[in-house]
Amino acid sequence: MSATARERPLTPAGRRVLDVAAALFYERGIGQVGMELIAAEAGVTKKTVYDRFGSKEALILAYLRTRDERWRAFLNERLAAADDPRDRILATFDAIGEWLRTNGSRGCSMVNACAEVPDPGHPVHLTAAEQKAWLRGLYVELATEAGYDDPASLADRLIVLHEGAVVMFSVGRMAHATDTARDTADLLLR
Known part of the structure; x- marks a missing residue:
């Protein structure tokens, strides 16, 4: 995740994405969870996920941190x-x-x-x-x-x-x- 993305406060949608991704990554494994599923479960578009986190790798790192x-x-x-x-x-x-x-x-x-x-x-x-x-x-x-x-x-x-x-x-x-x-x-x- 870029320093800019890390410093930006999460919007409510961004927080939802991170919370959903964290639960899914932990329970199912990071390789078994796609961005489409995260977006759907968080109630946002895939574009919103990428706008906030940039990539799946950045979202994984945000989850771990x-x-x-x-x-x-x-x-x-x-x-x-x-x-x-x-x-x-x-x-x-x-x-x-x-x-x-x-x-x-x-x-x-x-x-x-x-x-x-x-x-x-x-x-x-x-x-x-x-x-x-x-x-x-x-x-x-x-x-x-x-x-x-x-x-x-x-x-x-x-x-x-x-x-x-x-x-x-x-x-x-x-x-x-x-x-x-x-x-x-x-x-x-x-």
Whole structure:
């Protein structure tokens, strides 16, 4: 998406398009959803979709960024509720469990999009990599605040637990995956 398109506030029709596209992309996959379907479901013309977003790729990136913004806000609310730095680390696992139960039956939207777009240089992969780097950075920050000796190494372990829990919840159908990851993180933090 161009910087101009990203900076422009969404019109009500543009918001509807993005909301519809987000639901369809997440539930059906980005390759299974065409612009015609998005336009029809949003109650707009295909021209309106292209006028606002420019291309399907730009709409996909807007979807991924918007979903990531929602996740970050959700996670930050849960982190703000935990006082102890160690508890803040564990709160990330509580948050991902809650998120998956309410917003994520198909797992991570970033991983799902990358699975559909094989080119590692594609903007979808770059967007996903930015999101994962942010999460790893958050774990480094939390581990540093909690006073652990090697925050970067601990962050690597925590993000692997986090991402593994997401996969096992959605693909492995392990309803308690995030609880297991939290318990494992708790052991790691002792």
